[in-house]
Amino acid sequence: MRSQLTRHVLRRLRAHQGPGLQPLCPTTRPSLRRHPLAHRVVRPVQRRTLFGMFQKAPRILKEPEIEPGFESLLKYGAHIKENLRPPPREELAKAFRDFFRHKKLKRRPVNALEARLAHHVLNHLSESLEDDSAFGLGIPDLRTAQDALRIRPRDDPTELVELSKALFLGIRKRSERHQGRGQSRGGPASQGQRGEAVDLVLDTAGLLRVLTQYGRSMEAMDHLLSNWDKFMQHGEVRYGRRKALWIPVLRGLAEEGRESELLRLRQSFESKASLEFGRSVHEIMTVFYARQDNLDKMKKWFNRPIEPEGSYLEDRAQEDLDNADSTEPTPGVTPTQRTYSEVFLCAIRNGDRDWAVGLYQDLANNLEALANTHYAEEAVHLIYRFAVLLLGKGPEHIERMVTSNPDPKFRPNMNIINALIEAAMDKGDPYLAERMTALVSRLGLEPDRRFFSLQVQYRIRAGDVDGAFTAFHSLQDFEGDEGDWPVLNKVIRDLCALPEPNYDRVLEITSYLEQLSATLEPDTVVSLCIAFLNNDEQYEVIDTLSLHTVKFSAEERALVSKAFVGFCLDKNNSTARVWDAYALLRQFFPDTALEDRVQIMDAFYARKRADMAAHVFGHMRQHSNHIYRPTLDIYVRALEGLGRCPDLESLKMIHNMLKMDTTIQPNTRLYNALMIAYTASDEIDRALDFWKDIDNSIEGPSYQSLEIIFRTYEATPYGIEPAQQLWAKLNTMEIDIPPKVAVAYAAALASHSLAEEARTILEEMEAEVGERPNFQAYVCPLSSPFSFTPSAREPRFADPSARAYSLGVVYNALPNDDFKDAFEAWATTEFPHAWKELSKKKRRRDAEGFRTFQFLRPWKA
Numbered sequence: 001m002r003s004q005l006t007r008h009v010l011r012r013l014r015a016h017q018g019p020g021l022q023p024l025c026p027t028t029r030p031s032l033r034r035h036p037l038a039h040r041v042v043r044p045v046q047r048r049t050l051f052g053m054f055q056k057a058p059r060i061l062k063e064p065e066i067e068p069g070f071e072s073l074l075k076y077g078a079h080i081k082e083n084l085r086p087p088p089r090e091e092l093a094k095a096f097r098d099f100f101r102h103k104k105l106k107r108r109p110v111n112a113l114e115a116r117l118a119h120h121v122l123n124h125l126s127e128s129l130e131d132d133s134a135f136g137l138g139i140p141d142l143r144t145a146q147d148a149l150r151i152r153p154r155d156d157p158t159e160l161v162e163l164s165k166a167l168f169l170g171i172r173k174r175s176e177r178h179q180g181r182g183q184s185r186g187g188p189a190s191q192g193q194r195g196e197a198v199d200l201v202l203d204t205a206g207l208l209r210v211l212t213q214y215g216r217s218m219e220a221m222d223h224l225l226s227n228w229d230k231f232m233q234h235g236e237v238r239y240g241r242r243k244a245l246w247i248p249v250l251r252g253l254a255e256e257g258r259e260s261e262l263l264r265l266r267q268s269f270e271s272k273a274s275l276e277f278g279r280s281v282h283e284i285m286t287v288f289y290a291r292q293d294n295l296d297k298m299k300k301w302f303n304r305p306i307e308p309e310g311s312y313l314e315d316r317a318q319e320d321l322d323n324a325d326s327t328e329p330t331p332g333v334t335p336t337q338r339t340y341s342e343v344f345l346c347a348i349r350n351g352d353r354d355w356a357v358g359l360y361q362d363l364a365n366n367l368e369a370l371a372n373t374h375y376a377e378e379a380v381h382l383i384y385r386f387a388v389l390l391l392g393k394g395p396e397h398i399e400r401m402v403t404s405n406p407d408p409k410f411r412p413n414m415n416i417i418n419a420l421i422e423a424a425m426d427k428g429d430p431y432l433a434e435r436m437t438a439l440v441s442r443l444g445l446e447p448d449r450r451f452f453s454l455q456v457q458y459r460i461r462a463g464d465v466d467g468a469f470t471a472f473h474s475l476q477d478f479e480g481d482e483g484d485w486p487v488l489n490k491v492i493r494d495l496c497a498l499p500e501p502n503y504d505r506v507l508e509i510t511s512y513l514e515q516l517s518a519t520l521e522p523d524t525v526v527s528l529c530i531a532f533l534n535n536d537e538q539y540e541v542i543d544t545l546s547l548h549t550v551k552f553s554a555e556e557r558a559l560v561s562k563a564f565v566g567f568c569l570d571k572n573n574s575t576a577r578v579w580d581a582y583a584l585l586r587q588f589f590p591d592t593a594l595e596d597r598v599q600i601m602d603a604f605y606a607r608k609r610a611d612m613a614a615h616v617f618g619h620m621r622q623h624s625n626h627i628y629r630p631t632l633d634i635y636v637r638a639l640e641g642l643g644r645c646p647d648l649e650s651l652k653m654i655h656n657m658l659k660m661d662t663t664i665q666p667n668t669r670l671y672n673a674l675m676i677a678y679t680a681s682d683e684i685d686r687a688l689d690f691w692k693d694i695d696n697s698i699e700g701p702s703y704q705s706l707e708i709i710f711r712t713y714e715a716t717p718y719g720i721e722p723a724q725q726l727w728a729k730l731n732t733m734e735i736d737i738p739p740k741v742a743v744a745y746a747a748a749l750a751s752h753s754l755a756e757e758a759r760t761i762l763e764e765m766e767a768e769v770g771e772r773p774n775f776q777a778y779v780c781p782l783s784s785p786f787s788f789t790p791s792a793r794e795p796r797f798a799d800p801s802a803r804a805y806s807l808g809v810v811y812n813a814l815p816n817d818d819f820k821d822a823f824e825a826w827a828t829t830e831f832p833h834a835w836k837e838l839s840k841k842k843r844r845r846d847a848e849g850f851r852t853f854q855f856l857r858p859w860k861a
Contacts, residue, residue, distance in 0.1 A: 093125060104148040112160070113159075119166055198241075204231070208223065228272055242273050278306060348389070348390065381416055387401065424436055450483075452471050453481075485513065522556040545584065568582050568585070598620075601620075605642075644680075648682075671694045676708055688716075706741045743806045746806070763830070808841065808855060
């Protein structure tokens with residue numbers, strides 16, 4: 001037999017040889033085609049055109065920046081979770097080292113997920129190993145990791161604290177094991193007792209800084225006090241190192257508001273550590289009470305004399321040498337700039353402005369005495385700044401202050417101008433801040449980066465998005481700085497929040513931050529993604545998520561994931577955009593909570609897109625992690641959705657998944673849901689098969705099963721006889737029949753033209769059921785069909801709303817308008833109030849042209 005495929009290929013080759021070569025025989029289409037013509041993919045003929053070079057290049061997605069070593073840390077976590085062999089120790093040690101070196105070099109925070117993974121890897125590498133060379137992690141590597149943890153993350157720092165303590169213990173164990181081998185921080189010259197003491201103090205200081213920075217000051221204080229004698233056993237600790245141990249703990253207790261512990265530790269600070277009441281302690285105690293608005297204690301600590309510290313004495317000796325020929329007295333130690341600022345602000349808040357003004361005048365009068373000290377710059381800064389905050393002066397007064405004192409030492413520089421702008425911002429006066437910017441040109445100063453950064457801040461606070469964007473353009477002329485990232489994130493969010501966002505501006509700022517390798521804040525990522533989704537810019541959403549969410553912690557990823565879920569649940573968004581958002585959610589957030597996935601499935605059912613809802617269910621069923629796979633309740637919920645939004649193809653897909661799911665044990669409730677779905681899809685025979693399964697099961701039917709089977713009999717042309725038999729059986733068994741079952745049976749009778757019998761059921765429902773109908777039995781869990789307030793009581797029924805629902809169900813089930821007219825005349829006479837309530841609902845013609853009331857008749861398994 002001749003090969004049709006070969007003939008077809010030869011003809012295709014000849015067709016591209018041009019008109020000069022004609023086939024020897026007429027070409028005919030092959031009699032055999034592997035694929036239908038509509039589905040064949042034919043490679044187009046390549047042609048070169050003059051304008052081909054001007055065609056737009058295809059969209060290239062941005063590659064996410066994976067930090068060095070992090071991929072191996074993730075691999076270790078995944079292998080442990082799946083009970084697989086972890087990566088080699090050498091690979092993990094190199095990943096650990098590279099990861100924390102990169103973090104420290106780039107000054108990027110370590111989030112909770114990264115800290116947890118690194119902690120697990122550290123424990124794995126430290127198991128039953130006596131020699132560091134076995135896995136390549138030495139003391140310098142652990143100290144590098146400890147230093148990297150000092151950069152505060154945006155999420156919960158608990159994991160960082162635990163990792164820091166593990167690193168400290170690892171460093172101390174290795175130091176003790178390597179003692180005498182020249183492994184101390186100081187090198188060969190610091191071996192022995194002195195070198196070991198230095199290492200111990202410095203390592204402890206690093207741990208204490210991490211603990212106090214992340215709200216563990218009590219733990220830091222206990223560690224310091226319990227180990228202080230051990231520190232001193234190794235020899236005298238220098239003043240600066242003693243201060244590095246105590247000051248962070250004191251500051252941490254003050255930040256956490258622990259007054260009693262702060263006072264107790266300060267006493268130990270003087271008695272045990274022999275440290276003076278210097279500027280640092282004076283600042284901690286004064287600022288503590290200033291922030292608590294305790295004026296009396298704040299003034300008490302502020303007025304306490306400051307003792308010279310060890311480091312100050314060295315500077316003072318050098319100043320005495322420099323001023324040996326001077327006859328002017330050298331001033332004593334003055335409070336810090338932060339102390340003065342907090343004291344002034346506390347006095348302003350608590351109405352003691354006169355005392356603050358007096359203190360301000362003393363500082364101004366003492367300015368000449370401070371001229372030749374390193375306190376002069378701080379004093380000038382305070383005088384200009386609080387001329388705005390305390391005295392309420394404007395830029396004109398600032399200019400007069402400059403002209404009245406021509407000494408260049410007291411002339412404001414750009415740092416002071418920036419402080420004036422910040423002061424105006426602290427007063428909540430963006431107009432004053434804008435006026436302060438005029439001082440730059442008047443004083444002949446050159447604007448710096450901080451100046452334009454502040455411009456962006458106060459303009460965005462005032463709602464001037466255009467002005468903020470103009471200041472951002474000037475900011476680009478300077479080298480990037482991390483301090484500007486938060487305000488630029490705020491600008492992006494405000495731009496995205498506009499009714500008609502300017503996407504060119506959004507992309508310009510976003511691209512600028514991406515060039516600086518900045519990680520956007522989670523709220524900014526949310527704003528960008530929602531704005532791009534509303535503009536159908538899926539590629540921009542993909543770029544944003546791939547570049548930034550890879551560096552987010554679990555909590556930050558959950559925040560972005562929740563925003564996508566909210567977008568999918570928003571009824572104002574189109575179905576196409578919701579599906580795009582769900583596709584991105586599934587791609588970038590495979591750890592989306594099961595409850596959120598179920599809500600998205602329900603949202604597609606509400607949009608009458610059962611096919612999309614079935615795909616969402618299928619994605620849950622196919623998930624690699626069993627905790628995200630559907631349970632029996634979710635199967636029931638999906639099938640109930642198909643009852644509200646029938647789709648036979650989707651039903652078959654979900655049913656096939658159920659058959660293959662060995663974790664699901666069918667029960668009556670699941671069979672009820674299958675009956676609902678198949679009845680709504682007009683597959684009555686299949687629905688009746690599940691009724692047989694229920695009838696033959698040990699559990700047996702429920703009241704919901706009875707209501708569903710009567711509704712199934714209502715939908716089938718041969719259902720009247722089995723419906724009557726089942727009703728007779730229920731009466732014979734003398735069981736309590738709830739109103740919803742009786743109404744379902746009446747509707748089944750009405751659908752088969754037995755209107756008289758249906759009316760009889762309604763009239764005698766109270767006697768048959770044995771209790772008054774309760775409207776709550778009919779209320780749909782998604783939306784109530786009625787919310788009537790009874791205006792009068794029927795002779796035999798308590799709630800006209802419940803009766804109205806019963807009348808509406810039977811009315812809609814009647815087969816033609818003649819039956820409906822007769823039923824309406826009967827109901828108007830027998831139940832006038834209930835029919836009046838029912839008449840408030842709209843009526844329209846159904847597919848067969850008969851009148852029906854428009855209300856929801858819920859399915860419930």
